[in-house]
Amino acid sequence: MVNVVNLLFQFLDSFAFIVLAAIGLAIIFGMMGVINLAHGEFIMVGAYGTTLAYNAGAPLLLSIPVGVLATTVMGLVLERSVVRRLYDRPLDSMVATFALGLALTQLTRIVFGNSLSSIGIPLGSVQYGQFSYSMYRVLLSSVALAVLAAAYVVFTRTEFGIRARATIQDADTASAMGVETDRMYTVTFGIGSALAGLTGALYAPTMSIVPGMGSSFLVEAFVAVVTGGASVLLGTTLAGGGLGLVNALFSNVYGTFIGQIALLFVAVLILRFLPNGLSGAVEGVRERMERENT
Amino acid sequence: MLTTTDLTVGYGDTPILRDVSLTVDDGEIVGIVGKNGAGKTTLMKALIGLLDPIDGSVTYDGTEITDWAADERARAGVGYIPQSRDVFPDLTVEQNLLVAEGVNADAEDLLYGTVYDYFPILEERASQKAGTMSGGQQQMLAIARALVGNPDLLLLDEPSEGIQPSIVQQITEDIPSINEELGTTILFVEQNLGVIQGMAERCYAIERGTIVDELGADRLADDGALAEFIAV
Ligand SMILES: Nc1ncnc2c1ncn2[C@@H]1O[C@H](COP(=O)(O)OP(=O)(O)OP(=O)(O)O)[C@@H](O)[C@H]1O
Numbered sequence: 018m019v020n021v022v023n024l025l026f027q028f029l030d031s032f033a034f035i036v037l038a039a040i041g042l043a044i045i046f047g048m049m050g051v052i053n054l055a056h057g058e059f060i061m062v063g064a065y066g067t068t069l070a071y072n073a074g075a076p077l078l079l080s081i082p083v084g085v086l087a088t089t090v091m092g093l094v095l096e097r098s099v100v101r102r103l104y105d106r107p108l109d110s111m112v113a114t115f116a117l118g119l120a121l122t123q124l125t126r127i128v129f130g131n132s133l134s135s136i137g138i139p140l141g142s143v144q145y146g147q148f149s150y151s152m153y154r155v156l157l158s159s160v161a162l163a164v165l166a167a168a169y170v171v172f173t174r175t176e177f178g179i180r181a182r183a184t185i186q187d188a189d190t191a192s193a194m195g196v197e198t199d200r201m202y203t204v205t206f207g208i209g210s211a212l213a214g215l216t217g218a219l220y221a222p223t224m225s226i227v228p229g230m231g232s233s234f235l236v237e238a239f240v241a242v243v244t245g246g247a248s249v250l251l252g253t254t255l256a257g258g259g260l261g262l263v264n265a266l267f268s269n270v271y272g273t274f275i276g277q278i279a280l281l282f283v284a285v286l287i288l289r290f291l292p293n294g295l296s297g298a299v300e301g302v303r304e305r306m307e308r309e310n311t
Numbered sequence: 312m313l314t315t316t317d318l319t320v321g322y323g324d325t326p327i328l329r330d331v332s333l334t335v336d337d338g339e340i341v342g343i344v345g346k347n348g349a350g351k352t353t354l355m356k357a358l359i360g361l362l363d364p365i366d367g368s369v370t371y372d373g374t375e376i377t378d379w380a381a382d383e384r385a386r387a388g389v390g391y392i393p394q395s396r397d398v399f400p401d402l403t404v405e406q407n408l409l410v411a412e413g414v415n416a417d418a419e420d421l422l423y424g425t426v427y428d429y430f431p432i433l434e435e436r437a438s439q440k441a442g443t444m445s446g447g448q449q450q451m452l453a454i455a456r457a458l459v460g461n462p463d464l465l466l467l468d469e470p471s472e473g474i475q476p477s478i479v480q481q482i483t484e485d486i487p488s489i490n491e492e493l494g495t496t497i498l499f500v501e502q503n504l505g506v507i508q509g510m511a512e513r514c515y516a517i518e519r520g521t522i523v524d525e526l527g528a529d530r531l532a533d534d535g536a537l538a539e540f541i542a543v
């Protein structure tokens with residue numbers, strides 16, 4: 018039997034996980050055409066930064082920004098040195114960032130060993146019938162919504178965001194209008210890195226902290242980006258909502274393994290029937306409605 | 312205001328423009344005429360900094376800017392209107408203008424009032440996506456975008472191309488009046504006889520990548536002399 022309250026909790030949990038896993042990847046890919054195969058390792062760096070700070074005695078609320086900052090700085094350094102040469106070269110960017118990911122994993126293993134002692138989940142849990150839910154993971158769904166809202170405001174309401182989008186649409190023309198396009202790319206990559214770091218930092222208390230931990234985010238991240246389609250924020254929101262619901266439903270009835278399979282299966286269906294992804298389909302409908310209204 | 316000396320420009324290593332030397336003085340309206348493929352757009356791109364010269368130099372306002380990137384030239388006061396307009400299609404009209412506010416970083420005021428006076432439709436459509444506007448409206452937006460930061464020099468590439476006659480007429484009147492009102496120096500490319508005669512004080516003629524002639528007011532008024540250099 019599907020239990021509605023249980024389903025709702027699982028939905029919020031899946032939604033948060035999918036959105037947070039995908040958002041950094043989605044911004045870097047959607048805005049800059051770079052497929053960051055080191056995305057999982059960026060998340061891992063965020064988790065390591067947070068866990069190391071916590072283990073060194075910092076409170077969790079301070080340790081999270083430490084993880085975000087570490088990932089942001091790393092992202093900015095990599096953008097200046099490597100990624101900068103790879104804009105609009107998706108294949109080259111995949112090879113380079115894949116190598117980068119391997120290097121980061123190995124480096125982490127060499128420096129910090131096979132695992133760190135983990136933080137443990139804060140905030141306790143709520144009890145409902147035979148179920149028990151971590152308050153912290155429920156809280157993460159509000160964080161996911163806040164991240165989406167903040168990204169929306171930044172990319173649609175601020176001067177920086179509008180210039181960054183102009184750069185993405187037509188870099189030559191943007192520079193002829195006085196926009197420092199290099200800086201737009203650097204800052205956008207920095208934002209994508211920071212969000213990947215935030216994801217690692219937020220999930221650090223809930224996971225084993227091992228060098229390969231980034232891979233647990235990759236399926237959801239890539240499935241969300243691919244099914245989301247061209248419009249980054251709308252796509253990530255829809256993917257988080259739609260895939261989160263599928264995942265929650267099937268996990269609820271058949272367990273988490275089947276939940277994951279269902280997620281992949283639905284992703285394949287979406288790509289088969291909505292080749293422009295979820296955001297492409299929604300925007301298509303919206304444009305048709307606008308045309309009928311005028 | 313703007314001088315090029317023996318400017319040679321191409322795509323890759325093949326030169327398209329060879330040894331182009333021209334001068335535009337403060338406050339002038341100068342035309343560039345030439346047939347399709349003569350190299351007019353190549354020249355405009357080299358002037359705004361989207362193409363690196365193979366040889367020669369560009370001087371703007373007394374400073375050599377040959378190595379300057381496009382964004383630096385724009386911020387120094389050069390406004391650019393591409394031949395294909397190239398408005399940002401997914402941004403609204405208002406956002407397109409905002410992107411270009413940095414043109415002429417030294418200018419005191421932004422010219423929203425002026426551009427909305429010249430092109431009221433842009434104010435009405437401020438929140439419409441630029442990609443959904445008609446060709447003529449996009450051309451007005453491209454002009455407004457280059458103008459909003461109050462540039463000292465405006466580079467205008469074939470504003471009449473593919474635009475309905477009434478809007479061509481409007482632009483032909485607006486550009487000289489902008490030049491008068493704001494003192495903006497204007498260098499434009501055209502192949503439309505009426506537009507050239509309506510705007511230019513003098514013209515350079517380009518053929519196969521080199522300047523072959525310079526026409527003053529008297530020869531500009533002569534349809535036959537001008538027609539020789541434009542596609543008919
Ligand atoms: N991106 C490019 N790569 C290689 N060659 C180019 C490129 N753009 C233009 N050319 C070539 O340079 C020459 C001049 O082109 P340009 O666009 O400057 O001509 P134009 O005078 O502006 O023509 P039109 O009146 O048709 O706009 C042409 O032979 C064209 O084929």
Ligand SMILES: [Mg+2]
Nearest residue numbers: 351352353394
């Ligand atoms: Mg041209």
